[in-house]
Amino acid sequence: DAGITQSPRHKVTETGTPVTLRCHQTENHRYMYWYRQDPGHGLRLIHYSYGVKDTDKGEVSDGYSVSRSKTEDFLLTLESATSSQTSVYFCAISESNRLSEQYFGPGTRLTVT
Amino acid sequence: GQQVMQIPQYQHVQEGEDFTTYCNSSTTLSNIQWYKQRPGGHPVFLIQLVKSGEVKKQKRLTFQFGEAKKNSSLHITATQTTDVGTYFCAVPGGGKLTFGQGTILTVHP
Numbered sequence: 219d220a221g222i223t224q225s226p227r228h229k230v231t232e233t234g235t236p237v238t239l240r241c242h243q244t245e246n247h248r249y250m251y252w253y254r255q256d257p258g259h260g261l262r263l264i265h266y267s268y269g270v271k272d273t274d275k276g277e278v279s280d281g282y283s284v285s286r287s288k289t290e291d292f293l294l295t296l297e298s299a300t301s302s303q304t305s306v307y308f309c310a311i312s313e314s315n316r317l318s319e320q321y322f323g324p325g326t327r328l329t330v331t
Numbered sequence: 332g333q334q335v336m337q338i339p340q341y342q343h344v345q346e347g348e349d350f351t352t353y354c355n356s357s358t359t360l361s362n363i364q365w366y367k368q369r370p371g372g373h374p375v376f377l378i379q380l381v382k383s384g385e386v387k388k389q390k391r392l393t394f395q396f397g398e399a400k401k402n403s404s405l406h407i408t409a410t411q412t413t414d415v416g417t418y419f420c421a422v423p424g425g426g427k428l429t430f431g432q433g434t435i436l437t438v439h440p
Contacts, residue, residue: 322375
């Protein structure tokens with residue numbers, strides 16, 4: 219498995235609180251992604267990064283923000299968590315471009331009560 | 332973005348039976364990727380197909396890319412309990428990968 223870690227692995231939080239999820243890679247890959255996975259919806263892209271301080275929105279970006287201050291770290295922030303953001307969040311990385319194979323982290327299970 | 336239809340959504344087989352999942356696109360694809368996700372795990376890249384009519388094998392898994400590059404299939408011969416999980420295809424579109432909804436495979440021993 220590629221060197222990707224996510225923290226925390228599990229989190230329960232209350233509606234309205236901010237939450238930050240961290241993705242850390244040791245592969246020095248340029249591209250990093252945040253997905254959410256929900257039953258019946260597969261994997262949906264939230265945001266991605268194509269370099270330090272370079273980020274862009276995916277298909278379900280509302281309510282989320284990201285930051286990438288170092289190559290190895292990509293942070294996903296839920297500014298004010300809602301119950302609809304209860305999901306499993308996966309970070310992924312790819313080396314050469316946005317269309318090359320992606321390597322996924324172990325995931326973070328987030329529950330918003 | 333790119334739309335891809337993956338079928339079936341669920342497949343239950345007895346151990347030893349074969350299994351096939353399909354991905355279909357309305358537009359010509361430059362390539363297609365396949366991933367596997369074990370229950371409770373994360374998606375793992377299996378393979379990428381690029382050429383029209385391409386066939387690739389990984390042990391009991393056979394991957395095909397259609398001649399028109401609009402569809403692809405993943406076939407598992409003689410399933411084993413270790414094959415359980417969700418199989419996803421992923422296709423490029425709008426400058427990003429779009430994942431199919433996946434086929435959930437259960438294997439009864």
